[in-house]
Amino acid sequence: MTTHFTDPSLDHISNKVQAGERLSFDDGLTLYNSPDLLGVGSMADGVKRLRHGDRVTFVVNRQINPTNLCVLSCKFCEFASKEGRPDAYVLSEKDMLDRLSPDLREVHIVGGLHAKWSFDDYLNVVRIVKKNFPSIQIKAYTAVEVDFFARREKLSYADVLRRMKEEGVVCLPGGGAEIFSERVRKELFPFKIGWSAWADVHRQAHKLGLRSNATMLYGHIETLEERVDHLLKLRGLQDETKGFLSFIPLAFQPGNTGIVQRPASAVDDLKTIAVSRLMLDNFDHIKSYWVTVGEETCAMALRFGADDLDGTILEERVMHAAKAGSPVGMAKERLSRLIREAGGVPVERDALHRDLETAAA
Numbered sequence: 001m002t003t004h005f006t007d008p009s010l011d012h013i014s015n016k017v018q019a020g021e022r023l024s025f026d027d028g029l030t031l032y033n034s035p036d037l038l039g040v041g042s043m044a045d046g047v048k049r050l051r052h053g054d055r056v057t058f059v060v061n062r063q064i065n066p067t068n069l070c071v072l073s074c075k076f077c078e079f080a081s082k083e084g085r086p087d088a089y090v091l092s093e094k095d096m097l098d099r100l101s102p103d104l105r106e107v108h109i110v111g112g113l114h115a116k117w118s119f120d121d122y123l124n125v126v127r128i129v130k131k132n133f134p135s136i137q138i139k140a141y142t143a144v145e146v147d148f149f150a151r152r153e154k155l156s157y158a159d160v161l162r163r164m165k166e167e168g169v170v171c172l173p174g175g176g177a178e179i180f181s182e183r184v185r186k187e188l189f190p191f192k193i194g195w196s197a198w199a200d201v202h203r204q205a206h207k208l209g210l211r212s213n214a215t216m217l218y219g220h221i222e223t224l225e226e227r228v229d230h231l232l233k234l235r236g237l238q239d240e241t242k243g244f245l246s247f248i249p250l251a252f253q254p255g256n257t258g259i260v261q262r263p264a265s266a267v268d269d270l271k272t273i274a275v276s277r278l279m280l281d282n283f284d285h286i287k288s289y290w291v292t293v294g295e296e297t298c299a300m301a302l303r304f305g306a307d308d309l310d311g312t313i314l315e316e317r318v319m320h321a322a323k324a325g326s327p328v329g330m331a332k333e334r335l336s337r338l339i340r341e342a343g344g345v346p347v348e349r350d351a352l353h354r355d356l357e358t359a360a361a
């Protein structure tokens with residue numbers, strides 16, 4: 001990599017990256033504060049290329065959000081509803097099955113914390129999918145939901161996760177992490193779990209052989225220091241368990257929350273992808289989630305360190321409840337074209353990030 005930076009403070013970091021040295025908290029802040037977006041991006045692109053070359057993966061998947069009824073009222077959430085409101089819903093078995101087809105590789109199941117649902121009701125969603133579409137891999141329930149089931153049934157996280165695995169769950173989504181800052185948690189989601197419980201759920205999942213993903217919700221009231229701290233917490237946990245498949249930065253969708261006026265800029269989105277790629281040296285995959293950043297920024301992110309685009313999705317309610325501007329689904333051909341236009345080679349994968357040919361073997 002021979003990059004000429006317009007910001008000289010990047011030279012030192014570039015030397016460390018080229019020497020394979022781990023970046024520090026201060027390095028993370030320097031990257032975020034640098035006005036040289038292209039310099040930061042080219043460093044991250046270099047790291048991505050060393051790991052993955054031109055390959056960009058995606059999965060043919062679909063989301064099932066079984067209900068939006070939720071006992072919590074996180075300030076940033078426009079998805080959750082309460083009993084009796086016109087937008088409240090609970091999907092029937094038929095509703096769920098109508099969303100699935102045998103060509104799907106992955107179904108991603110997350111939803112609200114329903115006041116009257118038992119853990120078994122949530123497991124039943126998994127059973128319905130498994131029984132009718134045994135070939136679809138199931139990625140289900142965030143750490144927030146796992147904690148809810150555990151408290152409701154007075155079970156340990158390990159017991160809850162073991163039951164989920166027995167029913168056919170292969171990995172956990174990364175949601176519910178938001179930002180691991182107690183200051184932000186107290187302000188925006190005081191009744192939801194924080195870093196310590198989120199980490200423990202993933203730690204227990206990894207011990208049981210379940211893989212999982214990790215996210216960071218950015219672009220609300222968090223500081224850059226809190227973002228870098230979030231990344232370092234995840235890097236430490238990955239050192240310990242090696243169970244994370246991917247990291248997904250999620251751009252906050254302000255909708256009608258009033259928390260901020262507009263979503264993070266494309267510059268912030270791209271820089272966040274690049275900083276994540278550079279700081280998370282022990283994560284194989286950095287995902288650019290087109291649902292939150294839109295197709296155009298997502299395609300550019302493939303030159304800023306991202307190597308995965310998530311999936312076709314087809315229907316997504318959580319972000320679109322907050323008026324995410326992206327389409328609700330993308331056909332496989334369209335995703336492939338997007339990747340090729342950005343100079344990448346599209347590779348279809350499964351929920352565990354195995355190439356399809358490998359996965360089928």
Ligand code: SF4
Nearest residue numbers: 070072073074077080
């Ligand atoms: S973010 Fe999750 S836990 Fe919080 S209100 Fe929304 S659905 Fe409920």
